Amino acid sequence: MQTDKIYQEIGSLIWSIFPQEAIEAIFQVTLYELHRDEEFHWILEDGTEKTHGFNDEFPDEVTDKIVELLQELQKDKIFEKEQWTHCKVSLTNDQKFNIEFKYVKEEDSWPGLFMKGVSGLTYEEVRKHCNIPKKEWKKRQILYGKES
Numbered sequence: 439m440q441t442d443k444i445y446q447e448i449g450s451l452i453w454s455i456f457p458q459e460a461i462e463a464i465f466q467v468t469l470y471e472l473h474r475d476e477e478f479h480w481i482l483e484d485g486t487e488k489t490h491g492f493n494d495e496f497p498d499e500v501t502d503k504i505v506e507l508l509q510e511l512q513k514d515k516i517f518e519k520e521q522w523t524h525c526k527v528s529l530t531n532d533q534k535f536n537i538e539f540k541y542v543k544e545e546d547s548w549p550g551l552f553m554k555g556v557s558g559l560t561y562e563e564v565r566k567h568c569n570i571p572k573k574e575w576k577k578r579q580i581l582y583g584k585e586s
Contacts, residue, residue: 439507439510441511441514441516444507444508444510444511445535445537447507448465448504448507448508448527448535448537449529449533449535451500451503451504451507452465452500452504452527452529453529453533454500455478455497455500456480456529456531457480457488459482459483460480460481460482460488460531461481461482461483461530461531462480462481462528462529462530462531463478463479463480463481463528463529464477464478464479464480464481464526464527464528465477465478465501465504465526465527465528466478466524466525466526466527466552466553467504467505467508467524467525467552468523468524468542468547468552469505469508469509469512469523469524469525470523470544470547474505475549475550475552476501476505477489477550477552478490478496478497478501504527508525517539520541521541522539522540522541523540523541523542523543523544523547524539524540524541524542524547524552524553524554525537525538525539525540526538526540526552526553538553540553540554542554542555543555543582545581545582546558546578546581546582548568548570550568551568551570555578555582556568556570556574556575556578556582557578557579557581557582557583559575561575
């Protein structure tokens, strides 16, 4: 499938699960050979971020299809120099589509951390958002520098 067609299909899939109250929906994924991590959340007009709760119906079939399309895109020849491992797709309520890619070494990734490696975080970010042990954060700072 051509890149533009993949983008269109991803946008259509996100639109199919776009919450009525949202002004923007965001799908983030990390794709490595043996594992993946994904998140779907949306932003309300007042800036509040929402996700599906434990009892909500998470749109697994749709997000699985989005991941399949992203895996196909990941193999595209435009990424042959450096295959991305993290992706963020956003779609607004007026259907503005944006997609970003980032390469993060698998050894510098962390579950629930998207578009940045552990070594790219400040200690304040680690404390507030990620629950990454300080010892692990320091180790990755030494191994991978400030940004992976």
